[in-house]
Amino acid sequence: MDFAFDARTEELRGKLLAFMDEYVYPAEAVAEEQRALLASPWDTPAVVGELKAEARRQGLWNLFLPDSEYGAGLTNLQYAPLAEITGRSPHLAPTALNCAAPDTGNMEVLAQFGDERQRKQWLEPLLAGEIRSAFAMTEPEVASSDATNITTLIERDGDDYVITGRKWYISGAMNPDCKIFIVMGKTDPDGADIRRQQSMVLVPRDTPGLEVRRAMQVYGYEDHSHGGHAEVVFDRVRVPASNLVGEEGGGFAIAQARLGPGRIHHCMRLIGMAERAIELMCRRAVSRTAFGKPLAQQGVVQNWIADARVAVEQLRLLVLKTAWMMDTVGNKGAHTEIQAIKIATPRTVVDILDKAVQLHGAGGVSQDFPLAELWAAARTLKLADGPDEVHQRSLAHREIKKYV
The missing domain is CATH 1.20.140.10 (Butyryl-CoA Dehydrogenase, subunit A, domain 3)
Incomplete structure (x- = not known):
């Protein structure tokens, strides 16, 4: 195992370290000052947009995606030291580089399992940093550490799925730029294989019946920079069956x-x-x-x-x-x-x-x-x-x- 950084990693590390010193660290205090003046604490401070534009100009963008069609095409070993650098300012740097959770995981899901229409509609604007997203799995009523416990129902009704359930600590959902939820629920709650009962569907934020109810605090913090961690209720939310990600039972x-x-x-x-x-x-x-x-x-x-x-x-x-x-x-x-x-x-x-x-x-x-x-x-x-x-x-x- 040779952990010496290759030429590309060294180049990106140098650019990223300079970016952190010149732009990110000075922006930390500015972001807090700007947030205090916003109409809503969940709105994005202007300095974040400036950081994103500069990161994109410098080629420090979507570094996390190993698929070169969509991202930088880096291996895990190449990306690891870059992710470490962004961890020095975890509430600002990953967002500036479009490498922040939960968008990273959601983009990986869409790139790997989404169909052409889903990638066009949702992956492309996520890759461009034009929208944010959320991943809805954790539930307050069950031990979600065992994902087979989830109780949210995704029921087939003709050409649609109807979603009913309650989620919480859904990261990013408070951000008004969050436009799409990937929701995990059960399409076959009585299936013999408990790991084939679940499916994932795409639910646009403006779908009737989807309510972002409140922000959940984390040790007293609301984590504005990542768009919060919300309680979300799905009250017979109806989406087309074509919003299924992958296959039924593949969640x-x-x-x-x-x-x-x-x-x-x-x-x-x-x-x-x-x-x-x-x-x-x-x-x-x-x-x-x-x-x-x-x-x-x-x-x-x-x-x-x-x-x-x-x-x-x-x-x-x-x-x-x-x-x-x-x-x-x-x-x-x-x-x-x-x-x-x-x-x-x-x-x-x-x-x-x-x-x-x-x-x-x-x-x-x-x-x-x-x-x-x-x-x-x-x-x-x-x-x-x-x-x-x-x-x-x-x-x-x-x-x-x-x-x-």
Whole structure:
């Protein structure tokens, strides 16, 4: 396994690092100032549009899509270090590059499973950054960590499907630019194979019966930059049967295909969050004095910083190995590694961010530093795309099976 960056990756890293320094970091405060003046907090600050235009001009656009017909054509190993860089400003940089969830996963679904009409109507404007999207799977009434539990019904009625159900934490749905939902529900609730009961359908936002009811908070944050996380009700929502994505009964398999790349993207961005936390810790440590000497000379602080550096280097190697395996043996062949990074990365980065908050004292939990919001985002990823315990259970099952 050779993890040296190839020429194209080095070129894109250089351009992206410069883009972050020149445009993204200065725009963080500007975005917050502009958002405070908007008619709705869910509207997009003007500076985000400026960042997107500049990123597109520089060729830093749709980097996540391995399909060169639609995206940059990068391998997972090439994209991984770029995703890490965007993780240093996770609420702004991915959106600026049109590489933000849930749009990334939705574009991958449409590119891989959508038909020509669906790609023309929805994928093309998503690729152009003209609209946003949402992926509606999680439900409040059931344990959605087991996707076979979902209860939303997708019933065939002549040439239509009728959708009835309630979803929540549907990312991006509060953004007025969110124009399309990919909805997962059951077309065959009594089917013998519980993994063939589910299907996915496309539901335009303006379809009668679709109600975006409220924004769900995450540790007190509403996550305006990503379009929030909404509770959404589908009250006998009717769409043409041609809005089916793939085939009936294929929803569970499509969800798994969608979540594999998403998990590695999240983990690489988490490493970027950890790198920013280490930088802030070091800057704080050399600039503050307590009990007669700089924090940088306090043994406990030195231990935090050293342990954080070791942990990040370990995580990066594991994630790069996973990216390499996804490229060489496919997502299924890298199943164990994908689950390993999904378990290890959020857990470790949450701990690093917690130490960074501690080092900043009251400032660490305030809005004057990005640490509290980064902590909330990282902690959420111990749940998103499958909670840690589900991945531990599955990984342990495969390990034990070798000895049975």
